[in-house]
Amino acid sequence: MTEEKFENALSLYRRTVYGLALTMLRSKPDAEDVFQEVFLLYYSKSPEFETAEQEKSWLTQTAVNLCRRVMRSASKAPLPLDEVSKMAAPQPTADEAAVWEAVQSLKEKYRTTVYLYYFERMPALQIAKVMKVPESTVRVRLSRARKILRDKLNGKEWFDE
Numbered sequence: 001m002t003e004e005k006f007e008n009a010l011s012l013y014r015r016t017v018y019g020l021a022l023t024m025l026r027s028k029p030d031a032e033d034v035f036q037e038v039f040l041l042y043y044s045k046s047p048e049f050e051t052a053e054q055e056k057s058w059l060t061q062t063a064v065n066l067c068r069r070v071m072r073s074a075s076k077a078p079l080p081l082d083e084v085s086k087m088a089a090p091q092p093t094a095d096e097a098a099v100w101e102a103v104q105s106l107k108e109k110y111r112t113t114v115y116l117y118y119f120e121r122m123p124a125l126q127i128a129k130v131m132k133v134p135e136s137t138v139r140v141r142l143s144r145a146r147k148i149l150r151d152k153l154n155g156k157e158w159f160d161e
Contacts, residue, residue: 001046010039013056016120017063023115024067024108034066053126060116061130071108102152110145117142 017038021031041062049055103114116122116130117138124142128135150156 001043006043009042009055009059013059016056017059019119020060020063020112020115021067024064024112025070026104030070034063034070037066038063057126057130064112064130098153102149105152106145106148110141110148113138113141114145
């Protein structure tokens, strides 16, 4: 793999991989470890892709798999939600902070799906491939997550249906 290709992928997908790891693990050190491992695997395996979407999907799926491995092996307590919120976004508005905290309070399967769909703008079909679930499961998770978020945010509609 060329250094240029690696640096390009790193600059394009660093936020996606780190944000996903932080969202799933709610631990900055674990998210950093997963981030490094994802890009180490990317560099060492030098996978070839026909499209940028395939490359993003590979990196995202690798991150999900590594996060799941960390969650299975770790008996670590996740960071409190206010600590995760501080790390996730610089100087959010009060409304953005409330939405982010509400998303972080969701169960992992909803939190990850919401993060990929709304924050990373991944289509449901691609999320289904990354998460290794049917597309209908992704849509159900999004629907349920929106309902939970609507309740947590006192009826405010922050996410489209």
